[in-house]
Amino acid sequence: MNSAAIEVCSFYEEMGEMQRLGVLRAESVWTRQASAAQGYWLLCKPAIEKMRQEWKLPAIYEEFEHLNRVLADLQREQGIESHPPKAAAPAHGN
Numbered sequence: 001m002n003s004a005a006i007e008v009c010s011f012y013e014e015m016g017e018m019q020r021l022g023v024l025r026a027e028s029v030w031t032r033q034a035s036a037a038q039g040y041w042l043l044c045k046p047a048i049e050k051m052r053q054e055w056k057l058p059a060i061y062e063e064f065e066h067l068n069r070v071l072a073d074l075q076r077e078q079g080i081e082s083h084p085p086k087a088a089a090p091a092h093g094n
């Protein structure tokens with residue numbers, strides 16, 4: 001991961017820890033950050049899993065992963081199904 005991706009993952013790692021400790025309410029995080037957090041998790045998950053294996057540190061970004069699960073649960077409770085974002089259709093030139 002590049003430094004920008006690490007900063008984003010670290011932001012959500014801290015947010016996840018604060019939510020787990022009760023500093024932030026899950027509903028507030030869901031309202032303000034669910035789409036972005038879930039999108040970044042989907043993008044970064046393969047790199048995070050690779051880091052976990054290579055460094056033999058399964059706890060890397062575990063709070064980010066936990067936050068993603070909490071947000072997905074809240075989304076389901078609201079009756080909103082979670083789907084990975086679809087890629088935009090390629091533009092056709094003339």
